[in-house]
Amino acid sequence: MSFAEARFGGAVLLTVAGRVDLTNADAFKDALTAALETATSAVVVDMSGVDYISSAGLRSLMIALRAAKAAGKGLGVAALTPLVLEIFTISRFNLVLSLFPGVRGALEALSPDGLGQFDAS
């Protein structure tokens, strides 16, 4: 699993790639926590490069969601592959997390101030 972080206005875009499972769920949680601390409005997680996420990875997202709500910030998950979207649906995480087809739509909904910078990037 690998991460890349970019800032667009008040939002942080956290791009994740690889497999998220029990072996690296803590690192995923730490990356989400760090992104939430940096962001002033929202964190958008780009999961287009994630080919699998286990229950441990989903729990990391749940913990991040709680932290985001407590801080009054947004958390969006974007660009799920069809297989990972199936995992979100079967586990019902599609009902508790804000999912977006793409990063741009997530930014537009959660942190419009970053959209211009994103479009220009």
Place this chain on the structure above:
Amino acid sequence: MKIIFWGTRGSLPAPLNGSAVRRKLVNALVKAAGLDLDTTEKAEAFCDESLGFADWSTFGGNTSCVQVDTGGPDYLLCDLGSGAREFSLAALARHGPAAPQTYHVLISHVHWDHIMGFPFFVPAFIPGNRIRIYSCHPKFETAIRAQNHEPCFPVEFRALAAGIEFIPLEPGVPHDIAGAKVTGMAQLHGGESFGYRIEQGGKTAVYTTDAEYKPDDIGQMDRTVAFFKGADLVIFDSMYSLAESISVKEDWGHSSNIMGVELCQMAGAKQLCLFHHEPVNDDDRIAGILAETLRFEEITRSGEPLAILAAYDGLALEL
């Protein structure tokens, strides 16, 4: 080893009601429109070939009671939910009241849905029967005795005619019960709960209900995987969705279909049985969860396939 499910619901009994029966009937009639079903045989074949399980049957509504048939003369049960009454009537019909039997019972914990069948457990009223109740739970004897007591039940425990014994078990220590090796394990559940690994004749069944698993707790995952290791069957508490179990229903003490698949895959178990069904879920909903669980196993499989089924009252499995 044969496993027979007498009660598969969680929390409280959930009998099928009239409107649900009518819905099944209407759906079946619509699907049968235009077909020539003028004999019982044709209608039976239509049910088997053209309808799904939830269309013509039900997962049932009794609470936890599972029989483990080890091939010996004694009976072995897991829990005494309302399904225990059905079991006891079947045992009585088989042997008659004049042929004393020995019943061994493993109690996971003492929440009401797991012991509520005992006041209606017919063998307890018949002299000559032996009922040996085992548990790792520290309060199992107190709780079971307390059920048979005024004002909640008119028959006092002391009035029961069978010979009833309470045998405490130590978690992690194998015990010889009804010819099987039985080992208990502490589980995460309010008020304590214990799973049991039952080994006999080269086959292993794990009965693990009322257990919550924290997906990122590596220690708990490792202990559970060791407990499930190589099991032929894991009877698993899948009451909630994963999202529910780690959000609004976190610390409610139950697990999900997703955790069941992941743990069984890690443990190299052969078969997962979804159990302790949420009482608000109707038959279509449970059938849908089973279909989704099969798909989840398919897309996450890295080794041998894991067989998956959903328990229903009356299901018998030969391991």
